[in-house]
Amino acid sequence: MLILAGCSQNQSRNKRFTLLAPRQTGIDFINRITDNDTLNIIRYLYFYNGGGVAAGDINNDGLPDLFFTGNLVENKLYLNLGNFRFRDITRQAGLAGSRSWTTGVTMADVNGDGWLDLYVCEVGGFRNLKGRNRLYINNGNLTFTEKAKDYNLAFSGFGTHASFFDYDRDGDLDVYLLNHSVHANYTLADMALRYTPDDRSGDRLMRNDNGVFTDVTREAGILTGTLGYGLSVAISDFNTDGWPDIYVCNDFRENDYLYLNQRNGTFKQIVEKAMPHTSRFSMGSDAADINNDLKPDLITLDMLPDDEVIRKRSAGEDSYEIFQHKLSYGFHYQFSRNALQLNRGEVNGIPLFSDIAPFAGVEATDWSWAALFADFNNDGFKDLFISNGVLRRPNDLDYISYIASTPSGKIPDLDLAEKMPAGQAVNRMFQNTDGLHFKEVTRLWMDDATPNCAQGATYADLDLDGDLDLVVNVQNMPALIYRNNTSPDSAHYLRIRLQGKGKNVFAIGAGVEAYAGGNRSFYEVYTSRGWQSAVEPIVHIGLGSNWMADSVIIRWPDGQMQKLFQVGANKLLEISQVAATPRNGNISSSGTKFFKPITIPGLSYSHSENKFSAINHEPLLPFSHAVAGPPLAVADINGDDLDDLFIGGAAGQSGVVFVQQPDGSFKKMNQPDLEADAGAEDTACALADVNNDGLADLIVAGGGQQFNGSDVRLKPRLYLNKGNGMFTRSDKALPEIFADASVIRIADFNQDNLPDIFLGGRVVAKAYGKVPDSFVLRNNGDGTFSDVTLQLFATRKLGRIQDACWTDVNHDRRPDLLLAGYWMPLTVWIQQPDGKFADETQQRGLKNTSGLWNVISTADINHDSLPDFIAGNFGLNSRLRASSSSPVIMYVNDFDANGTEEQILIYNTPGGPSVFNSRDQLVKQIPSLKKKFLSYANYSKAGPDNVFETDKLKASVKLETQMLGSAILRNNGSGFDVLPLPDKIQFFPVFALAALRSPAGNSTMLLAAGNLTDVQPDIGFLDAGYGELLEIKPDFSVLPIPPEKSGFIVPGQARHIGALKLKKGHKNVILVSRNNQTLLAFTLDENY
């Protein structure tokens, strides 16, 4: 026994965090809560939201003290005596007797006397709750006096939290009061309530006017409506202009708010412009620079479980159709999962964010409250702590459908509450390994990870040993005090306490940049963080193995800068604002950009996707192919030596020809034959002189996952150029073939000086999983084509093709064919001496590249005369994760023998492969499964082999994806080496690529764009891409160029990239077509 005990103690010492017992610390605070008749989860929707905790040195002895809030219990103040000993001084401090429902707490020196005051939020005016917010002014002698009324901060309503900051930079602390709402959650048609001021629920911005706070909410442009279900607020300088901005997490349907400080006392709400989507039931949050690019990023937490069993038991996203419908009420795109919003820099005054939570590995952490970014291992990267657990899970589907739901519906509230399943969960710790990846280290770092219901949390160096200890406020359990065992000997640190000028003594709002050993990092002094909690106003910088910071730059709240050089490690530095110099401009202001957007007169085109949902037809599909267009093609069609443009239309929209005028403008050309074919959804096109008359002819093919079989809209069309660019449809030119086409590629593959055609088949509409026909069409020389697919390829089933490339891969002067598509490897067909093609995918090393490939492009990257390739895949920023050993699988079979096939997606979860679809989704298609799984609980535990008969799975068509990352294929002569592309290009599905030669000549400049939002809500919008520019060097090393430097900004769903030359000014123009949006044009910057 002794030996065992010894072992476990050693083990615990080996871990980074050791949980200290209450008898050891003296902290015996328990946020005890039980549903009661007056107040319970049915009567008060935020009954389980718990309390907060604030850290701060109230007696200026250097040791951070702790204040805990309780809901039904009294708040507690603990004085830090050093060495992890604390004393409860609540009573002697004059803080005893609080009987109100208390929520958030923060510490700030509100009156600027150098002593931290306490601000506590309460709920009042609701049922039996009569609280109001309290301001406890620190008397400097371990006692406090409540003076909220004197300061006009005695707000009474649905207080959640408060954050003190100097929004107008006048040198004193103002405050944002965050409030929640109990407004009935009945209809979506109530968005107007966002603008209806609400006395008790609306948020407040209070300006400090010489010690008395003035409500400036409305004049400052802050929303203060009933819909503000505010659960957390994060203050940060998101656009790095030196002025604090505000992010508000709202629960339910209401959008989160991102307010940009307009530097004139007002704010502008821009969340819809800055973030393509946000979390939905947004809870806790934290803003901090996670990737050390000196721009603050943001995490917002939600409720998505990572445990597949809990996920399948919990209410998830709406169905595709209902999701789409709800958008019509005007709310922003929101998904019920954590969002990690990576700050991509400011473009046109808007900081752009990419949600990379799935990529980083933090999209699902269950019922999560506090998020705290901090460098817990002192390695220079901020790690992430998340508090977790809910007393009971109201979104348990068995509870909703079977347990709480009874015929009479007259169950007493308390019984209803008690029937809810418990939701204790483990708090999570993630190690930030490189700025963009968070590795879960809960069990590795924490010696105790008992499931609990934990809400508020804070970090502080409680024992002043140079690392951050953790404090967590837990329901019905003693608060958790974790000692951080990181040794400052191996992982160095620098702690900085700033002393600002004037009333902002603790320099709230200051930014600190630290540079050490080639690394940099960025910190902001805002104390309210996470969940109803606050950290101490000290900057903690991890330096790793560096013994000093080469330089430290302080950006003071008033905009002044101060630089320190060669600052030694492992100490607490106190810096007063003296001798500071004004800073110049934005931190992120960058000089020349590679590209700049331009408007070309007359070239105005907007693709207008028809309302058709492939997912409504095949409701188990994770994503659709219905948003494929528009394709574009460039050539001189009227013989004036000027590049002209064809761009396709969606179903119901005609394709358009734009003719370049001598002055560089464009004119739309009337094309009756094209207009007659407007019914088709153009998805592929090419311009080529097929009949050798010196005029470019037009080939267009349709698709859109809507039409079937020999629908005329699936028949490829050849339009002959009758001179002057007028196109006339030639019905006899192409054989009688039909395809839901993805691509047309022209090449003279048989070297008879006549252009031949490859036409790729993308999908079989309403029969997903079937392999469509693709076609190789040989030019007969008279402007007609013959289908030679079978004789040259032996099959038309070449795959679910997305893109193709004719290139001489093996340097034998015969064009070969590379294919990219879904559920297939990048496929190489090598032309043999006899003109037939052989599939050499395996020989050439591409066997294990099955993916969801959208696009393939060629470039000779290392100048060895062998074409290399770049291929765009689905990306690594979704819940789908794949490898050769654990592929994503789709089984296609008529599982219920009703004559229609179902597509069953199997994805990888921490517990192994699992059916992606929920029980509800599945039983709508296959009702017998409802009988097999009478409860959600039963279904949640079933693996694919339990959900379906093994024989049925074996008899299914099995589609596989082994890799999801976009990649470079290095042609080594005999085969290909698959090289991954950098992280940033993996944030989104790449649909369009263009490789250009760099100005310096040696490098390849790669343009990539994409995104896909026609997906199941459970997949979530894949919209983190803004267009990317990469420099690929001849040695295949890749340098990503940030958006603010590239200038190539492409929001939305990009589909094709084209290039044309403007005669006037000899400008090269890059064109990007986007689904259901306008065409974008860029020119290279003059300096390029």
Added chain:
Amino acid sequence: MKRIILLCLFLAGACGRQSDYRPVAANPESLHQVMKAITDRMVHDIFSPPVASRVYAYSAIAAYEALVPFSDKFVSLSGQIKHLPAVPQPEKNQEYCPELCAIQSLYKVGRQLIFSESNLDTVYNKVTETFRNSGMPKKVFDRSVQYGNVVADHILQWASGDNYHQTRSFPKYSISDVPGTWKPTPPAYFDAIEPHWNKVRTFVMDSASQFAPPPPTPFSAEKNSRFYKEAVEVYETGNRLTDEQKEIAAFWDCNPFAMQVHGHVMFGIKKISPGGHWINITAEACRKANSDFFTATEAYACVAIALADAFISCWDEKYRSVLIRPETYINQYIDENWVPLLQTPPFPEYTSGHSVISAAASTVLTKLFGDGFSFTDSTEVEFGLKPRSFTSFAQAAEEAAISRMYGGIHYRPACENGVVQGRKVGQWVVEHINTRKQPVALQTRIKQ
């Protein structure tokens, strides 16, 4: 106690004769109990009203067809329902317990079509235990169960060809942007249910659209339009409901899953479906009229067929006109805060399902039990509501229809035209389903 039961069993086994078990077997309560158990399972399993009507129809027909061979009065529906193949016959010169055959057939079909089987099994086991203990020879018991199963399998085989399973794979309803079309409604915003129900095979009707009602009032947002006035009528009626109107609306609510939302807490209040309500009324009528087992089975079969065809007829119109619900319209054009008394069910407005199916069922019940058959309906007592008394089935149906306007979920034409539509379906069923070898004025046979 246990010993006494064992003793009884022993006695029954030893001296059982047909004459001994007949009175027990003939008691129609066993039929009512199993039918109610099927209803209860559908409430628990959350069956939508159209799908529930399909379960009732096949279950009740299964019970009926298992009885027919044992009676010289009743005729099989095969040949009348054109696509129902001839039902396998029992062995000649063998003793069966017809009622047990019917119970078994009912149970087996019902069990196949509902989900939570074990609770149905409990009721079935109790019922068959009564048969077992009735003195019935084991061979008769086993033979009857076996024949009941044969009929059930036959019915299930027939049922499998009704296109129900195919419709599972038909496209989901795509919400239209066209003004006046149906939109999902608060608070649950469920998908539109069963948009392809008109592609499910009818029982007696020639086609789903045979009794298509006149088109609904043309949509308009203009204040002087008829449509607007109809919406105002719903709105103002809803705002000035009398206590009795509220009671009526609640009594006929019959929403299988009315979602309750309290913040993050959600649950449904489950009630019997409209069809289930009328199946229950059928049981009440049978009890009041002291209908014997055979007559009760006949009543269930006829009512269930009428209900099923009425749902198909109604759903055919619903997805033809895809009309906007009053709640959506009123919120958009009259009062954005208005909430109807009843929760709006998740499918288009016109015509009112409850109106159509109530009229259809009442027409059949009137034919079976007579006009002016007064009864007290206690169906809703288990759902916390008081019983209501009616002077006739038609009166009950009329009340069910207008209750939908009181409840704020239908405009008047959906109720009134729905009643007409339902009567036509019911009349068609009455005229095209003949359960008796010698057509008799049915009501004269039933003593009140």
